[in-house]
Amino acid sequence: MNKRDPLSHCPNEILAVYLIVNGSLNMSSGKLGSQCFQAAQRLFAVVHHKGADLELATLIKDWERQGTRTITRIALTEAVFERACKELPGVAMVDEGLTEVPENSTTVFATWPIKREKLPRMLCHRKVPLLTAPMNIA
Numbered sequence: 001m002n003k004r005d006p007l008s009h010c011p012n013e014i015l016a017v018y019l020i021v022n023g024s025l026n027m028s029s030g031k032l033g034s035q036c037f038q039a040a041q042r043l044f045a046v047v048h049h050k051g052a053d054l055e056l057a058t059l060i061k062d063w064e065r066q067g068t069r070t071i072t073r074i075a076l077t078e079a080v081f082e083r084a085c086k087e088l089p090g091v092a093m094v095d096e097g098l099t100e101v102p103e104n105s106t107t108v109f110a111t112w113p114i115k116r117e118k119l120p121r122m123l124c125h126r127k128v129p130l131l132t133a134p135m136n137i138a
Contacts, residue, residue: 015113016069018123022107024078031100039093039110046091063113072131085109087122
């Protein structure tokens, strides 16, 4: 398996959602887990909202049929995280600031499902590596 593309051994039509963590916030593993869950939930909420984009809804359903493959990456700097949020299609999780992070911090970005063959260069950027445990990026 290629470290930059964890789906390198898979066919090009395989879909994956990428969760991109804002590494500059140095969240605990518990905070990170809850933020990733909430970002993924928002992804589903967008699709199930009345008047949702039919193409996006179909893409999400295809991703679900394939097993909801999800890959978590960490943006090592705020600038790289902001760039990912601007360049990639998806939804952001903005925290209310009750624990660990300041109010209105964008903590995690969930992409729409992406086919491996169309993987944006941003997701292979050296400053957006796969998230591995333990999370110790300081």
